[in-house]
Amino acid sequence: MPLVSFHDVQKTYRSLQGVDYMAVEHFSVEIEAGEFFCLLGPSGCGKTTVLKMLAGFEAPTAGQILMDGRPVTGASRDRGVVFQGDDSLYGWLTAVENVEFGLRMQHVRKTERRERAMRYLELVGLNGQEQKYPAELSGGMKQRIQIARALVNEPKMLLMDEPFAALDAQTRSLMQIELASIWQTTRTTVLFITHDIDEAVTLGKRIGVMRAGPRSQVKGMVEVALDGARSRTDDVFLRYYKQVYEMIRDEVAKSIARAE
Amino acid sequence: MHSRRLRRLWSVYGGYALGFVSLFLIWQLASLYVVSSVLFPPPTVVFRKGVLLVRNGVLLEHLSASLQRIMAGFIAGSLLGIPIGLAMGSFRPVRKLLEPYTEFLRFIPSVAMITVAVIWFGIGEASKIFLIIYTTIFIVILNTAAGVSAIAPNKIRAAQALGATRAQIFVHVALPATLPYILTGMRLAMANSFTTIVAAELIAANEGLGKMLWDGRLFMLVDDIFVSLVTLGLLGFAVDRMFRWSIYAFAGKYSPAT
Numbered sequence: 001m002p003l004v005s006f007h008d009v010q011k012t013y014r015s016l017q018g019v020d021y022m023a024v025e026h027f028s029v030e031i032e033a034g035e036f037f038c039l040l041g042p043s044g045c046g047k048t049t050v051l052k053m054l055a056g057f058e059a060p061t062a063g064q065i066l067m068d069g070r071p072v073t074g075a076s077r078d079r080g081v082v083f084q085g086d087d088s089l090y091g092w093l094t095a096v097e098n099v100e101f102g103l104r105m106q107h108v109r110k111t112e113r114r115e116r117a118m119r120y121l122e123l124v125g126l127n128g129q130e131q132k133y134p135a136e137l138s139g140g141m142k143q144r145i146q147i148a149r150a151l152v153n154e155p156k157m158l159l160m161d162e163p164f165a166a167l168d169a170q171t172r173s174l175m176q177i178e179l180a181s182i183w184q185t186t187r188t189t190v191l192f193i194t195h196d197i198d199e200a201v202t203l204g205k206r207i208g209v210m211r212a213g214p215r216s217q218v219k220g221m222v223e224v225a226l227d228g229a230r231s232r233t234d235d236v237f238l239r240y241y242k243q244v245y246e247m248i249r250d251e252v253a254k255s256i257a258r259a260e
Numbered sequence: 261m262h263s264r265r266l267r268r269l270w271s272v273y274g275g276y277a278l279g280f281v282s283l284f285l286i287w288q289l290a291s292l293y294v295v296s297s298v299l300f301p302p303p304t305v306v307f308r309k310g311v312l313l314v315r316n317g318v319l320l321e322h323l324s325a326s327l328q329r330i331m332a333g334f335i336a337g338s339l340l341g342i343p344i345g346l347a348m349g350s351f352r353p354v355r356k357l358l359e360p361y362t363e364f365l366r367f368i369p370s371v372a373m374i375t376v377a378v379i380w381f382g383i384g385e386a387s388k389i390f391l392i393i394y395t396t397i398f399i400v401i402l403n404t405a406a407g408v409s410a411i412a413p414n415k416i417r418a419a420q421a422l423g424a425t426r427a428q429i430f431v432h433v434a435l436p437a438t439l440p441y442i443l444t445g446m447r448l449a450m451a452n453s454f455t456t457i458v459a460a461e462l463i464a465a466n467e468g469l470g471k472m473l474w475d476g477r478l479f480m481l482v483d484d485i486f487v488s489l490v491t492l493g494l495l496g497f498a499v500d501r502m503f504r505w506s507i508y509a510f511a512g513k514y515s516p517a518t
């Protein structure tokens with residue numbers, strides 16, 4: 001049984017003018033436990049919509065989302081979330097206090113939660129920065145805090161919404177390497193959203209490519225049979241890149257045409 | 261080392277010092293050469309009169325009367341306004357229910373309420389404190405509610421995904437995220453309280469800085485009027501500085517810019 005399954009999920013947004021917009025329709029996907037699943041698609045196709053529904057922040061208007069065989073009805077500690085921007089961090093808490101927030105809500109004792117938070121700060125390479133406030137940290141560091149904050153709660157699954165999109169190319173590729181190694185050690189199931197083919201092929205075990213909206217769904221799947229360190233100059237890497245590129249090219253064109 | 265500290269002090273307070281000195285200098289020159297009249301005393305005369313009024317305790321009596329009223333009303337108004345603002349910002353039905361009150365009442369200036377206050381509560385302390393509460397509460401409510409609706413939805417969502425309950429989200433996310441707005445509202449309310457208390461004391465009071473102004477007019481004690489005015493200015497300045505300082509000291513980390 002897959003850990004997560006979307007069955008014919010539909011999401012219709014009602015706009016302020018009363019015009020409905022069906023972002024996704026008949027969206028079906030299954031994610032196995034321990035898998036690193038990348039969801040790739042052109043801007044505005046509904047990737048965040050899918051993540052918000054699985055996280056439990058929004059309910060589907062039709063269809064069903066199951067986790068461990070049970071319908072998702074609201075946000076839960078089972079699904080840690082890393083948001084696209086940095087506006088989810090608590091500016092009045094230090095880095096380590098941000099990371100231990102979830103444990104504090106669970107009434108874990110102070111010494112224990114501090115110790116666990118420090119361990120995860122170290123895992124994301126932030127030792128020495130724990131007493132700084134988010135405003136004093138760089139964009140990459142803030143995303144690391146978000147990752148540590150989600151991981152320390154030991155969720156069954158990690159949902160990441162373009163976590164590195166706002167970073168510069170060097171930092172992004174560094175973060176990708178670190179995330180890959182974190183995943184190697186924790187083997188947490190990951191739903192990773194991106195619009196960057198390179199990133200998807202670098203990180204994903206499986207890549208789901210979405211159509212342009214409205215009524216978006218998964219157009220096709222690419223299974224990446226690469227292990228460990230992946231090099232962008234490998235022939236195999238390039239082959240996967242091309243395969244995904246062929247699949248998404250038309251969708252990007254459509255999404256640009258519709259926007260005009 | 262020493263000179264660097266001096267330079268730092270100068271860069272922080274130098275502008276202020278210069279500004280105040282020039283203010284009194286211009287006043288002095290204006291009253292000596294431009295409008296030379298007993299109706300516009302120079303700062304030296306006002307200062308001498310001020311010292312006299314401090315010595316015989318009159319100024320302190322007026323000052324503490326006004327300050328006590330402001331503090332009582334300001335604290336009560338804030339304590340009422342903060343939870344109401346939080347509730348209005350958090351729950352749509354509450355906002356719908358209370359908005360008519362706040363939107364209607366906040367356009368009736370507290371100064372216009374003086375007559376009603378005196379009729380209802382007499383010319384004692386109660387009417388003054390009522391007026392300060394009235395002038396405080398709406399600004400605090402409005403700012404607090406605005407602060408709640410300005411919370412990034414992702415802050416709430418992150419807490420939900422970390423397993424926080426609704427009550428925990430309120431205490432650990434909504435409240436701290438709103439604190440800078442609350443403090444800003446209180447600071448504005450404090451400034452308004454000064455206007456209100458003087459107006460109220462002008463019309464009906466037995467002591468207070470406003471009463472001092474009124475007596476000055478009645479008995480043509482022009483120097484007293486100016487002592488009261490300067491006291492108001494200095495007091496307002498000091499209280500506002502203290503407010504800013506405490507925001508900075510206790511809540512600096514809550515707001516990126518103080």
Ligand SMILES: Nc1ncnc2c1ncn2[C@@H]1O[C@H](COP(=O)(O)OP(=O)(O)OP(=O)(O)O)[C@@H](O)[C@H]1O
Nearest residue numbers: 013014015021023042043044045046047048049050
């Ligand atoms: N709250 C909302 N109300 C109305 N329409 C919405 C809402 N949220 C999203 N949409 C619409 O749904 C579609 C999908 O949005 P979504 O945010 O899921 O896209 P996305 O794939 O994450 O895009 P991006 O890559 O730019 O982040 C868009 O056309 C958007 O305009």
Ligand SMILES: [Mg+2]
Nearest residue numbers: 047048049161
């Ligand atoms: Mg998105």
